[in-house]
Amino acid sequence: MKKRILIISIFSLVFLACSNSKIDGTWVLCYTDSQSKVAIFNEVFTFKNGHFESESFSGPAFYEKSSGLFELKKNQLILNDSINLSIGLISADSLMIVDETTSYTFKKLNDSLKKTETDKIIISGKKFEVDLDGHHFSNVSYLNGKISFDSQPFEESHEYYKRINHNGFDIIFQEFAAPKVIKKIYNDTILLYGFHEKIYEIKMWEE
Structure with missing residues (x-):
């Protein structure tokens, strides 16, 4: 009987580990609803070996960090045995809560986007020209925790941002925009x- 209980316990642990590994990695919240609206808050999760870390x-x-244990059970993601999140979809690169x-749709960050420690990229206190997927903007400033826009279509507007290092990813959160990951700097x-x-x-260079 003891041997049978031990076998069942080992099988349960292996099954749980395999289930949890489906979600291992770093996931960033990209948009909400079926209309693909930008989320009104920013969030990133890292899941690994039954543990999670998150930043919002x-x-x-509002800025919050949390961590603890997680468990994946069928269509439920359970955090710290107290928070139950329903999973609508999970694939190799997408997670829908x-x-x-x-x-809420999260995208998995590929480890190739991690920035090496030797890359020192300073954006605070500087003004940039920006090429966003082929669209050009000028006079974009990062100052005192705000991104200020002084060109069309963002004339004389600003929003708050926060830059974090999460699991090796250099992430910029903005109030009203999807998150961005800083990859590297080359030729300024x-x-x-x-x-x-x-x-x-996205490409940015100092004015």
Whole structure:
């Protein structure tokens, strides 16, 4: 009987580990709802070996870090044995969390987007020209925790941002835009990738 219990226990642990590994990696919230609206808050999760870490941002009044244990059971993601999230979809690169009114789509970050420690990319206090997937903007400033826009279609506007290093990814969260990952700098041009319905390339260089 003891041997049978031990076998069952080992099988359960192996099954749980295999289930949890489906979600291992770093996932960033890209959009909400079927209309692909930009999320009103930013969030990134890293899942690994039954543990999770998360960071959330929705403007200067809210920034939060949390961590703990997670378990994946069928269509339920359970955090710290107390928070149950319903999974609408999980694939190699997409994770959809759903509640009664909204769906939240996360995209998995490829490890190739991690920035090496030797790359020192400074954006705070600087003004840039930006090429966003073929669309050009000028007078984009990063100052005092705000991104300021002084060119069409963003004339004289600003929004708050927060730059974080999460699991080796250099991430920029913005109040009203999809998240961006800083990849590298070459020939004085900063290369970033944005995440919404698709991954798009962004280039910035100082004016």
